[in-house]
Amino acid sequence: QPVVDKNILNLLSSMNVDKNAAHAFWDTQPVPKIDAQVEKSGPIEVKTLDDVRKEPLTLPALFEWVVLDVNDQVQLNDVYTLLNENYVEDDDNMFRFDYSIPFLKWALQPPHYLKDWHIGVRVKESKKLVAFISAIPATINVDKTDSVKMVEINFLCVHKKLREKRLAPVLIKEITRRVNLQNIWQAAYTAGIVLPKPVASCRYYHRSLNPKKLVECKFSSLPPRVSMSLLIKLNRVEENTKCPGIRPLTKADVPSATRLLAKYLSQYSLAPSMSEEEVWHWLAPQKNVMDCYVVVDPKTGEVTDMCSFYTLPSSVIGNPKHKTLKAAFSFYNIATSVPLVDLMADALHLAKKGDFDVFNCLDIFENSKFIKEHKFQPGDGNLQYYLYNYATQTKDPSAMGLVLL
Numbered sequence: 001q002p003v004v005d006k007n008i009l010n011l012l013s014s015m016n017v018d019k020n021a022a023h024a025f026w027d028t029q030p031v032p033k034i035d036a037q038v039e040k041s042g043p044i045e046v047k048t049l050d051d052v053r054k055e056p057l058t059l060p061a062l063f064e065w066v067v068l069d070v071n072d073q074v075q076l077n078d079v080y081t082l083l084n085e086n087y088v089e090d091d092d093n094m095f096r097f098d099y100s101i102p103f104l105k106w107a108l109q110p111p112h113y114l115k116d117w118h119i120g121v122r123v124k125e126s127k128k129l130v131a132f133i134s135a136i137p138a139t140i141n142v143d144k145t146d147s148v149k150m151v152e153i154n155f156l157c158v159h160k161k162l163r164e165k166r167l168a169p170v171l172i173k174e175i176t177r178r179v180n181l182q183n184i185w186q187a188a189y190t191a192g193i194v195l196p197k198p199v200a201s202c203r204y205y206h207r208s209l210n211p212k213k214l215v216e217c218k219f220s221s222l223p224p225r226v227s228m229s230l231l232i233k234l235n236r237v238e239e240n241t242k243c244p245g246i247r248p249l250t251k252a253d254v255p256s257a258t259r260l261l262a263k264y265l266s267q268y269s270l271a272p273s274m275s276e277e278e279v280w281h282w283l284a285p286q287k288n289v290m291d292c293y294v295v296v297d298p299k300t301g302e303v304t305d306m307c308s309f310y311t312l313p314s315s316v317i318g319n320p321k322h323k324t325l326k327a328a329f330s331f332y333n334i335a336t337s338v339p340l341v342d343l344m345a346d347a348l349h350l351a352k353k354g355d356f357d358v359f360n361c362l363d364i365f366e367n368s369k370f371i372k373e374h375k376f377q378p379g380d381g382n383l384q385y386y387l388y389n390y391a392t393q394t395k396d397p398s399a400m401g402l403v404l405l
């Protein structure tokens with residue numbers, strides 16, 4: 001037995017460098033190992049419908065599987081409440097996402113959605129919803145070559161009282177089974193934590209729109225020697241829009257907006273391929289859900305530029321003055337007739353007009369082109385992009401052309 005210097009062992013454990021840290025669940029899944037070097041891109045395992053288990057996975061005795069019908073207000077409200085009370089929080093537990101009811105209905109019902117992929121776990125006795133996971137269909141282009149029928153997984157949530165009981169792997173295996181039954185074998189998902197194995201590790205950036213409220217919520221702090229009135233002045237946005245004729249997207253814009261999106265997204269290593277129906281679903285302006293503005297060529301009516309952002313408020317936990325933080329999250333932005341910085345200046349102006357407190361974006365797309373100029377600050381949150389059952393080289397964030405909600 002090799003004698004390893006005790007001091008080294010102590011140092012390693014203190015550095016929490018446990019290279020062999022087992023991912024008891026993820027090491028059983030078709031995903032690259034955390035330290036794997038990928039040779040060729042493509043599916044990791046190939047299965048057929050015969051390999052897929054026909055009956056649901058077994059839950060602990062007290063619980064039952066349910067399918068949530070999000071057309072039923074009562075059931076949609078159950079999903080809302082579970083997430084409102086138990087979904088993603090920041091590391092300091094000061095904020096928790098508060099995805100709204102109309103937002104959840106919109107996010108869960110894109111074209112070709114399956115009700116069967118809105119999976120819940122209820123307590124048999126009380127019927128209380130204590131866990132949820134969802135899949136929606138999407139065609140994702142990988143490495144600009146493969147166009148893969150996938151699902152996007154989102155809203156995985158286990159009630160705070162049922163954490164660390166290995167329920168999450170059961171939810172993940174069950175949604176995998178139901179997706180496989182539809183002959184779909186790949187998925188895309190994002191998470192704030194590192195798992196085997198990120199396709200890209202991205203960073204959040206925040207642009208203050210209501211600095212006074214952000215300081216009062218402790219989302220940001222007053223820089224030293226900067227007064228609140230100076231901070232407000234420093235974060236002022238343009239009084240007017242810069243892009244000529246910028247206006248909300250309409251249904252008549254969809255054919256040309258679809259062409260513009262397809263052309264623009266083809267340059268990215270991970271990007272959705274959207275039909276006109278999907279473009280209208282994801283980008284149709286909807287109060288408190290989606291804002292999308294376009295610039296069109298006055299002669300041809302073609303969409304030449306587009307900016308969009310979604311509404312995702314957060315509950316402010318235990319704050320005497322503020323209950324909620326209204327955040328805009330950058331969605332899809334394309335500039336061909338105006339500079340991207342001008343288009344985003346208009347996005348910030350329009351978000352401020354829409355009473356948002358902060359405008360968030362990731363360092364994906366060409367966002368780093370405007371992040372500095374528009375006074376975005378780096379956040380403490382990272383977002384890891386993942387593919388399930390598809391190996392590919394690790395990418396730079398700027399190669400990402402996909403936004404999950």
Ligand SMILES: CCCCCCCCCCCCCC(=O)SCCNC(=O)CCNC(=O)[C@H](O)C(C)(C)COP(=O)(O)OP(=O)(O)OC[C@H]1O[C@@H](n2cnc3c(N)ncnc32)[C@H](O)[C@@H]1OP(=O)(O)O
Nearest residue numbers: 023024025026088155156157158163164165166167168185
């Ligand atoms: C072909 C079709 C395929 C479809 C499926 C594709 C894959 C989809 C994958 C899901 C994409 C979700 C996308 C989003 O929605 S990301 C948002 C996730 N939700 C939240 O963060 C809300 C608050 N947190 C919770 O509700 C719970 O903490 C959750 C439910 C997250 C974990 O519950 P809990 O804390 O009680 O733990 P456990 O004892 O049950 O299980 C522990 C195991 O679970 C692994 N774990 C922990 N967090 C995540 C996570 N965010 N993604 C994947 N795996 C995760 C963990 O590494 C460990 O495995 P291993 O390290 O031992 O191996």
Ligand SMILES: CNCCCN(C)c1ncc(F)c(N2CC(C(=O)NCc3cnc4ccccn34)C2)n1
Nearest residue numbers: 088089090095096097190192204314379381382405
């Ligand atoms: C599976 N879908 C991934 C998207 C879910 N999304 C939006 C998300 N996943 C992890 C994050 F790290 C994150 N961040 C936005 C940044 C931010 O705003 N940080 C302060 C803050 C305000 N409110 C909250 C609520 C939760 C966490 C941080 N919060 C960090 N966003």
